[in-house]
Amino acid sequence: MNPKRAQLLSDGYVILRQVVPAGQLDRMRSDIETVVARQRAGDPEWDRTPQPRASIVDQVDASTIGAFEFLLHPNTHGVSAEVLDCPTEAVAASQALVICNPEFTPEAPPRPGQHWGTDPRNWHRDVRPDRDGPLSAHIEDQLANGPGYVQWNIALYEDHILYVVPGSHRRLSTEVESSHLQGDQGTTSPVPESIPVELGPGDGVVYNNLMLHWGSKYGPEKKRRTVHLGYRSFGHIFPRQQCNLPMGFWNRFAEGTPQRRVAEHWFGLFQTEFATIEETFRAALSGNGEAFQAGLVRLHPPEKGRRTCLILLAKHMLALHQRRGLPGDNDSGRSVYEWQLQELASHFTDRELERLWRRFEPIDEALRSGASRHVSGFLGPTTDYEFEKVPAGMTAEGICAEVLGRPQRPFHSGSTPLPA
Ligand SMILES: O=C(O)CCC(=O)C(=O)O
Ligand SMILES: [Fe+2]
The missing domain is CATH 2.60.120.620 (q2cbj1_9rhob like domain)
Incomplete structure (x- = not known):
């Protein structure tokens, strides 16, 4: 190395x-x-x-x-x-x-x-x-890869x-x-x-x-x-x-200029990845497990740590769902990511976004503890999303099954065990 x-x-x-x-x-x-x-x-x-x-x-x-x-x-x-x-x-x-x-x-x-x-x-x-x-999802992914x-x-x-x-x-x-x-x-x-x-x-x-x-x-x-x-x-x-x-x-x-070619290539890398995100979401929508897996493998080739990619897809889905119905035309003053989200949202109908969101919602729910707080050492506002731990029982297989409309069993949300 x-x-x-x-x-x-x-x-x-x-x-x-x-x-x-x-x-x-x-x-x-x-x-x-x-x-x-x-x-x-x-x-x-x-x-x-x-x-x-x-x-x-x-x-x-x-x-x-x-x-x-x-x-x-x-x-x-x-x-x-x-x-x-x-x-x-x-x-x-x-x-x-x-x-x-x-x-x-x-x-x-x-x-x-x-x-x-x-x-x-x-x-x-x-x-x-x-x-x-x-945080632990990102640490796990990066320790492996x-x-x-x-x-x-x-x-x-x-x-x-x-x-x-x-x-x-x-x-x-x-x-x-x-x-x-x-x-x-x-x-x-x-x-x-x-x-x-x-x-x-x-x-x-x-x-x-x-x-x-x-x-x-x-x-x-x-x-x-x-x-x-x-x-x-x-x-x-x-x-x-x-x-x-x-x-x-x-x-x-x-x-x-050569500089222009490099910069255009950079934009192309982000766009190609977003196209894969779209294909992956479409596969979820149609319940096509094979196409969904193929998309995941392209986004996150190593198997270890792929759960983190699934959690991030749930985050992108949440952002898309929040943008449904907004116009997608003006790009002045926006970042590439904001533009891409708006563009992607416009490729789906509101009904499709609603259906997709309902597939990802149990994952989003499981990532919340139910109690709002802020843990020092993190960016962002006070929130009820888990700061450190991935909920027990949340596996890549479980998330895939949920997203493809074939839930196995509910995720345990939160990290506090119930009293015996
Ligand atoms: O001022 C610095 O160098 C740190 C800035 C920083 O950590 C941030 O913007 O997240
Ligand atoms: Fe920072």
Whole structure:
């Protein structure tokens, strides 16, 4: 195994020096400064936002396209493919932001689990149980197969803000961590065994965002321009990350250029996967077990961990069901994933979506405990979805039978056993 992948699998992150080659740093800084200036000019809230961010793809133009081209570089795209153990042709960028410092001293972040979600200045894993399912499902899948997504922080100026707990992506939080996080200010102070990721100008960290991490201190003291990227692999596992780049992102590159071809290919990877999702849902609708299995195998080739793919399909189904009846025409300002969901919803009639949803509903029900709460160390709002554990008795076979309209026996929901 290549050493970078080995380190990503064991520690959850790899620090790399000069991801932005020294000779390109000045140009990258100036392109990104233009991106940030544009985002700021277009957002009246920018100067009041404690964690200001800019969208690279939305803000580049022909003269600053270098900031977007950097996503195709061997040091970013190439290394992502290397650590994901995939050919570069099977890896696509899915996120491209710049994290900036606020120009004022913000108040302490709100407690985790607000109705709108959780501020990343609290310790967290990038997991939302309401949208992603329980953490242990993702850990199980990735222990068997490795991750299908990596995230990057690439510092254009020295940056020690991100803290991580090495190895925490391979397990649930320990009792020590949980009691720290539950304590007064526990989500905003260093967790035992955590370390700051120390990046010099141009350095980057590629990491598994299942790992416990923390955006420790956002303030005006130090300029922060940290490029925050995500890359997805295809044909390996079916991860929870979809394409957050804005719809039409490939159009930023001039027609006929090699960069344009790469970006179009990336969109093609996401579209091909979505076509498989559609076929899989259609197979469920018609009760065609063989076609359903074939779709699953394409989405998640290894058998081990396929239950996680089924849980995520239930999440996508929920999102589709919520979109039934909405118009699907306008793509301005939307991410590729939002566009794809709307597009897919429009391929089904309302009755079909209703029928499909009723097939997936028992899975959704079983993933809820019935009691709303927020567990520190997660993103998202307070919810009754299970944060950590997959309900006892929920197997891949059981889910398939349910979805194909041949339920075996009800799943046990919740994790509290009934008194004898
Ligand atoms: O500020 C950082 O580097 C961390 C941000 C983060 O964890 C997030 O946005 O989820
Ligand atoms: Fe995060």
